[in-house]
Amino acid sequence: MSKAKLLFDLILYVNAKRSFTAQDVANEFGISVRTAHRYLTDIADMGVPLYTEPGRSGGYRVLPNRTLPPIMFNEEEAFAIFFAFQALKYYQSLPFDIHIDSVSRKLYASLPDDTKRKIDGLDSVITFWNQKRTVPSPFLKEIIEAAAAHRLLKIEYVSKLENTVREVAPIGIYASEGFWYMPAFDQAHGEIRLFRTDRIVSMEQTKQAFEPQMELPDWLNRSTTLTPESPVRLYVELTREGLRQCRSQPWLEPYIVEVSPDEGYIESVIDQRELEFVTGYFFQLGTAVKVIEPRELVDGIREQAREILRQYA
Amino acid sequence: MSKAKLLFDLILYVNAKRSFTAQDVANEFGISVRTAHRYLTDIADMGVPLYTEPGRSGGYRVLPNRTLPPIMFNEEEAFAIFFAFQALKYYQSLPFDIHIDSVSRKLYASLPDDTKRKIDGLDSVITFWNQKRTVPSPFLKEIIEAAAAHRLLKIEYVSKLENTVREVAPIGIYASEGFWYMPAFDQAHGEIRLFRTDRIVSMEQTKQAFEPQMELPDWLNRSTTLTPESPVRLYVELTREGLRQCRSQPWLEPYIVEVSPDEGYIESVIDQRELEFVTGYFFQLGTAVKVIEPRELVDGIREQAREILRQYA
DNA sequence: TAAAACCATGACAGAAACTGTCATGGTTAA
DNA sequence: TTAACCATGACAGTTTCTGTCATGGTTTTA
Structure with missing residues (x-):
């Protein structure tokens, strides 16, 4: 196996394990411990966010922002990514906004000059028009995480008459007309309600888990398939x-x-x-x-x- | 310079030049011609679409789908890309649909299993709601190209009273409420009109170029601030x-x-x-x-x- | 038709890089 | 104190890489 291929696999191994010793790597890949160390510093240099803890029960650790092995895209694929980002441009709040920037930077840096120019021209030719909303929605990422992990959320919400505090089981979020909505099971009312995320004043993750009753696609389709009565x-x-x-x-x-x-x-x-x-x-x-x-x-x-x-x- | 770094640079060089000889590469990087050949077959193996033409005035060529050097993303960045693609899911027609698939495949293949599962769960938790349109818009890519290259288009369009054939100078396209729109200068009417691309029956690129009067962002901003005539x-x-x-x-x-x-x-x-x-x-x-x-x-x-x-x- | 200017590939020796083994010096937890 | 980690350096043997040379193609051009 070539060294390049081995390092490539090592990145995958490292991401999968999150915590391991040089000895583990040596065994896994059939190399000496010394070489394992050498390889690990290699991939660290390449950008894999490794750090080590000395001492007994120490070892190598991967920082939470795990790194994928290098991927080669072609120009058209880079276009597709930039194009997709275009679609998000008009949202005031996004759950992944920082990383959209960093992907753009990395991609852009690797483009030859003439392609850069083409990309620059992209927004002079194509746009996704959305109501440009000024209200920010700061809790999107938390909601996604809570919905995925089936955790109850305690939110303070601006209702018609007053601010209320509720415990809700979030189903997910969706964007429509420039706003973000969160359908969630409201514990107190015993039914699913729709919340606009920009009206959430504060949010707290509870430790409590819930049994998901419904997934977002179900919820979104529900109203369109009205059972015919008459x-x-x-x-x-x-x-x-x-x-x-x-x-x-x-x-x-x-x-x-x-x-x-x-x-x-x-x-x-x-x-x-x-x-x-x-x-x-x-x-x-x-x-x-x-x-x-x-x-x-x-x-x-x-x-x-x-x-x-x-x-x- | 390490070999990896050199190959990396070679990919950039190759994309920039599009056509070159092994001798060129040898001079550029200060290596022997034999090694240049070896490196070039290396990057070809890595996926750079090279081919060669033998004979005098032959040399190496790059196929049009140019390859970028390998890029390392982290998990969050991969999420951001998948997330952006989500936003495009409800469009019936897209100018880059094939490449969205190939980017997804490449990224997905490089993810560790647990991340794959997270990504799979993404659409059960987050969605961009859009009218799910069934009308296809087959000409998006042509329009973008024509707008970028400032070429006149000859279109047959479904108007209020009849189908008309017009020569138009496209400014760009934008999506709104699930439809694609093309503002374009209508030669016959002498003004900029808005066309819905799904109402274009047929399209033909002409050889004729035009002088762009306006870019898409200008147009989008202008329509909201119509200069009051009366x-x-x-x-x-x-x-x-x-x-x-x-x-x-x-x-x-x-x-x-x-x-x-x-x-x-x-x-x-x-x-x-x-x-x-x-x-x-x-x-x-x-x-x-x-x-x-x-x-x-x-x-x-x-x-x-x-x-x-x-x-x- | 021959020469020029390309690519393709193999052989081979010298150079460079890589690897494993040892050795030494840290840190931390039990 | 000891065990179990990491970190790094030295060194020789091994592997890989490189450059040179050689041979055999193809195509253009003079």
Whole structure:
């Protein structure tokens, strides 16, 4: 085995063990203890954060920021990483912000000059637009850790009327429209509630563990798969503009039938409970669509139109 | 200089030159030609995509997917990368999707087992919520390239009334609410327009170059600070629901005045050109708001309401 | 057609780097 | 005090690396 390959493996070994002696390494790799020492100082020079504790029950230790063996990327892959970081640029708070910087620096330093220039040009050409929020969310990392380790959190939260202290079992966090949200099981209320993380005033990790009832993806999907109670047939005629508009609604898109580029219709089944929302949606599209069924929807739209005329009479 | 360091530098050299002979390398690094050959096969084995052309005026060449020298990341940095990729998960189309996969694979392969498990748990704990769009946008990469190279594009686009063919000078692309948008200078209309890339039916790169008038960040900032040509006073009364709704609109938010939790108003100045959009917005809010000024806006809303009643008469 | 300018590869001796063995000198915990 | 660690240096034997030389390709150009 070449020396390079061996050092490479040694990095992996070191990260896996976290704590070990030179003797361990010597045995594992079939080398002498002296050489084990030599190799270990080699990888320490390469950047693996090792330190040693002398004395009996001493040995080598790895600092918590463990190092991965060197990886070779190509230019396109570097682009992909910078590009992904772009997507995070507009968030005021991120759980990994410091490390995004350090990855960028390391990558950037290794690029040839012309590629650097290309990367520099990236944000003049592509952006992920997000509401630029000014409210910071300082607890993101703690929440992630607590959710992953299933630990209860004690938080002080700005509610509608007052600040409350609650014990919650966090399910996870998600970003939407520039805000961070934490769905969590509220112990006192006995149900899952949604918290905006920027409204958390203080946070404390407790030692208590909890039994996870749900994972984040489950929670996010939950509301979209409403079980139909009283189904209603939906039939809507679409003009060209109606087609264009409805196609950008994920919940309608699958049910659109295009008759010609200028004509189409929607045929689907919705639930009674969704009627209010659907009415609002088709109302707002005005004459770009014409609802045929259900009757209630047509009535709802007419009623809304009448209300407006009444208001501005 | 150690061999490792030298190979490292050689990778950089090779990427910078793209085409060179063993003799060049020997001179550059002060080694013999024979050793240059040996080193070059070494880095080729390491994954640098070299090939050679024999014969006079032959030499070593680098394939277009250029390789960066090996980089060492630590666990936190790997997390940051995976995390950034998470943010892109809900996009149906991305310009660099293939390379995101390959970066993930390379990184993942180098992780110790326990870290792998942590990464696997990441999406059960954190998500970037985005409308999950089903409409694909196949031309993203072409647009970026054209924008960066300042090349005119010929596109067929689904407009309100018909499909049109236009020659446009793309400024860039940006993502918002799960859609991709391309602001571009429309040659025929002589102004910058905004296109949704999923509405582009076909695209052709022309050989023609253009003089860039504006970069993407400029454009994104400019649209919010439209120079008022013919300013119009806007005054809208808000109910409790109106307050709630308007507050989540970043363009309205600064102008909302809350009189009581159940009452408020908007007082602002908008531009004549924005009237159509604003009319649509307040129309859709129905009786939650009451527009007082401008007159045109009120008339527009009433007209839309009448049209609806006429349609469903 | 020959010469020039490349790459590819093997052989080999001398140089350089690496390795294991010993030895010595620390520190810490039991 | 002893055991179990790390740290480092010296040294000889081993391995690897390097440069030189030689041979055999291919392609361009004069």
